[in-house]
Amino acid sequence: MADDLERRGPEDKNKISLTEPWEVRYWTNRFGVTEAQLRECIRRVGNGTAKVAQCLGKSWP
Template sequence: MDSTKNVGSPDRDRINVNEDYELQYWSEKFGVSRDRIKEAVEAVGTSVEAVQKYLNK
């Protein structure tokens, strides 16, 4: 069974904006709002690397 408490790897290269705990994790990690994470994913896709580049520009 997949537990939302396990937020380590295997999917740390993709961001799922449909999961609240992932939005929380990535917004804290990048120091931006959840809406900013959603905006970045909409602009560049779910790749963590692409989202990080988008947020840093």
């Protein structure tokens, strides 16, 4: 199945995936961080959005 090029956000906002470039862009823009900062926090705390937001010092609903 082909990728949906119109996708604007992740399917599961409770997990951060680094496998798709568009999703990396989404999360770096959402949190206002660099890709390196995002990857480092995911390496340290896992890919749960709430934990990554806390690691980055950002709010998450």
